[in-house]
Amino acid sequence: MSKEVNTSKELSTEEKIKQAAAKVFVHKGYAATKTRDIAEEAGINIASLHYYYRSKDKLFELVxxxxxxxxxxxxxxxxxxxxxxxxxxxxxxxxxxxxxxxxxxxxxxxxxxxxxxxxxxxxxxxxxxxxxxxxxxxxxxxxxxxxxxxxxxxxxxxxxxxxxxxxxxxxxxxxxxxxxxxxxxxxxxxxxxxxxxxxxxxxxxxxxx
Structure with missing residues (x-):
């Protein structure tokens, strides 16, 4: 049961990060966007963002x-x-x-x-x-x-x-x-x-x- 709950939370966090990344990329552009900007928009710390996505490039490619x-x-x-x-x-x-x-x-x-x-x-x-x-x-x-x-x-x-x-x-x-x-x-x-x-x-x- 606990494994299913954790998976659900992970998916929710990943989706939150992707949506935040898309928003920041649109407003700031690729070059000016920092991973810290995405973390702040998603309401998480930078360490959590790096846990799911190691780089800005990876996030950009995905979203x-x-x-x-x-x-x-x-x-x-x-x-x-x-x-x-x-x-x-x-x-x-x-x-x-x-x-x-x-x-x-x-x-x-x-x-x-x-x-x-x-x-x-x-x-x-x-x-x-x-x-x-x-x-x-x-x-x-x-x-x-x-x-x-x-x-x-x-x-x-x-x-x-x-x-x-x-x-x-x-x-x-x-x-x-x-x-x-x-x-x-x-x-x-x-x-x-x-x-x-x-x-x-x-x-x-x-x-x-």
Whole structure:
């Protein structure tokens, strides 16, 4: 019985440390964050933090780094294949909304860190694959007269910004617009259909089949 209680306490403490670390990394950035800052935010002493996580690097990898790498892989796997572009749009928006729901601190960290220490984000998200397939697919569809002539980066900026905005502005939407949490979550689900429809309707000159 005592072993089960201890395990529960350990899990609770670990989760408290991870949540504190995510908050401090967002507010201070990776370089300025000290393990002592995380311990203070979690309400524990530095020795207890080191018992669970030996270094700031390890904590960062767990709460931010792994999530960023999963997002990067998700984006590459969605766009670097032979699927029709309009299908990729629908899949990406749905996966991106679900990803940010599970990792709400990640977009906040990216926005903050990109201003002060952009090489941190570049390093975490870099991998061997690129969006070359998306670029060539765009060029082909333009030549066919199927879509507007547009740089594929414009397309990505439109789609990502439409998806991420409700998460960055959640406090405003809840407190100033007056949405309840349930209403907010319902709107997020609706956006899985609204965003692809908006992007596809603007981008395509011919209805995709």
């Amino acid at each position: 931010i780094g792994e999530a960023l790498k999963r997002f990067s892989k998700m984006m590459d796997s969605t766009f670097n294949n032979d699927m029709p572009l309009h299908e990729k749009i629908k899949i990406f928006v749905e996966k991106y909304i679900d990803f940010i729901r599970e990792n709400p601190m990640v977009p906040l960290f990216i926005v903050a860190e990109s201003q002060h220490n952009p090489e941190t984000v570049d390093k975490l998200m870099a991998n061997e694959r690129t969006l070359d397939k998306l670029e060539s697919q765009f060029e082909e569809l333009v030549e066919q007269g199927a879509i507007r002539k547009m740089h594929h980066a414009q397309f990505m900026m439109n789609m990502v910004s439409l998806t991420i905005f409700p998460f960055l502005m959640k406090p405003l939407l809840l407190h100033k617009v007056g949405l309840s949490l349930d209403e907010y979550n319902d709107l997020l689900e609706e956006r899985k259909e609204i965003i692809p429809e908006m992007i596809i309707n603007y981008l395509y000159l011919k209805k995709p089949t």
